[in-house]
Amino acid sequence: MSITTEKRRLSSILKPYPSLESPKLNASLSQNKVRFDDLSIESVLQDALENNRLQRFEHLLASIKEEQFDENKFQQVFIDSKRCVHLLNANFGMLVEALLSVKWLSRSDTAQEIYKAFVIELLVAHSNYTSLVVSRLVQSFIPKDDDRSGWVHGVPTEETLRTVAPIHDLIVRLINVIPMLFDVILVHLRKNFPYFKKPTHVVCGFVHNMLCMTEYSSMFVEELLEIIFNRMLVIDVNAPRREIEEAEFPEDEQQIFMMEDDAVAGHNEDEEDVTMKMPLAETLDCCMELLFEYIKKRTSSENTNESDRMFKVLLSLFDNHILPTHNTHHVQFLIFYFCSFKQSYAEYFITYLWKQVCNPNVSTPMRQAAVGYLASMLARAKFVPISLLKSTLLEFSTWVHQYIQETDSMIGCTLKAHMVFYSICQAIFYVVAFRSKHLTASSKNLIFLQSLQLSSIVTCHLNPLRVCLPAVATAFAGVTRAHQLAYCHTILERNARRKLATIYKNEAQTPQECLETFFPFDPYILKKSSQRIDPIFLQYQASETEENHPISSPEARGRKRSESMSEDVDDFLQESKRLKNDQGAPQDFGEMHYTYSYGVSPGFHN
Structure with a gap:
């Protein structure tokens, strides 16, 4: 009877404290201060x-916490704690928590080694x-909020590296003795990843340690990398291109449209700017540089x-996380950058995207997104050779012509019914216009363009x-x-x-049915x-022929501004902007506005 009573009493007394931060515990312990020299951990636990x-036990707990x-x-x-680690069962959870909370990284190498040995012994003896x-x-x-000086633009100083090195060393030792430990580590990495609006050095510090x-x-x-990519995408989506540009150029609107020219000049900012x-x-910039x-x-x-x-x-992460994410601007450049290392990577990536487009089992939004990545990659990547560019355009053209032949002309040509077809057509128009200088540089390339039968596509x-x-169509x-x-x-x-007739018939201006477009590899800002x-x-x-071939035919009269390869057609509009008179209507028809859900710059300017 007495033994049972003692066990119940011990359990009921040791377990009630849920945390070291309990106000009642703090008040109780502060009133009972004794010298630590008078306490022996093993004897206290045995007692x-x-x-x-x-x-x-309470005095020991107070001394360690202080x-x-x-x-x-x-x-x-x-x-002493290591010597009696076999006694540290679940009843002494608060003591273990206090020992683990002791600041050990600022101690000597010898002290750090003793701390590590205790932690390893603890987990080997008590997996709980x-x-x-x-x-x-x-x-x-x-990193703490006041550790900013240790992370210059997200890069750790030598002193910071020395500070975190013992943590990595301890994790390595724990993994060696407990192989399944990393599953638990992944759970806590996801749980403890800093909120994306935390200071830059806090987010970058955590990313740096995960990469280590x-x-x-x-x-x-x-x-x-999956954990990092998911959080980077959250930051990227919450930092739209338009807001970045407005923050960088709050007064001079013209500079927003010169971003691409600035990129050519190499961003000649001062070192402090x-x-x-x-x-x-x-935060996104520093994390991208780390990656x-x-x-x-x-x-x-x-x-x-x-x-x-x-x-x-990277390809798996792109497929599972980047491709399905709507309206990202910078994270996708990680795969773009990697593809530049070897031509075979670029070829594989383009082939992978094309398979996504052609697969009817893939959802239409995903297929449309894959077309956007394909078109943007072909247009913007210097490392894509002309041979790969031409072979991909030929694949596009073959697919489009086959689709036209298999589609009944009596079926309605609504955008929703033929979304993938229209996306691929626009990809052809965009790539041909953007890479025109290379695609028209020789008679052989011109013959290739003729083989695409572009006239049959536009007149179908x-x-x-x-x-x-409109900017793509006119270019x-x-x-x-x-x-x-x-x-x-x-x-x-x-x-x-036809659009104007519809507007006047209904006596109301309705938004034009326009393809929602995403060019993910637009200028990196x-x-x-x-x-x-x-x-x-x-x-x-632009090629020399285009520069010397102004649009001056009678049918183009009154719309030279909108259909020329001039600086006025240099950018896709941002999300809330409108493009005026870009569809080529004579100005007698009045001024038209086209609204898009979001868009990006094709960069058609000289």
């Missing part, structure tokens, strides 16, 4: 277990403390297998020019007219008349990390 005497002991006493505490230990270690990866973990946990590279004015953009540097290091070695494995990881019963972005019309590949202006004019992209990013260049 509590065997005799149910808890007063000395942490008022020197280097020698610190070492003594953890040597695994989550608590891992949580403490992961939280140590998060991939070096000794190669089996979990994809899982670690590399900080983005928008806090989220600065670019990480990718470069992982592929700089001569180990081809390592590079190929990294490419497969589905009328793809009707739903294309394509200018290129094909200059090289006598197709004549689009009559179709553009007829489409505009983050300052620090842009140095990785600028050398491999292509700016628009």
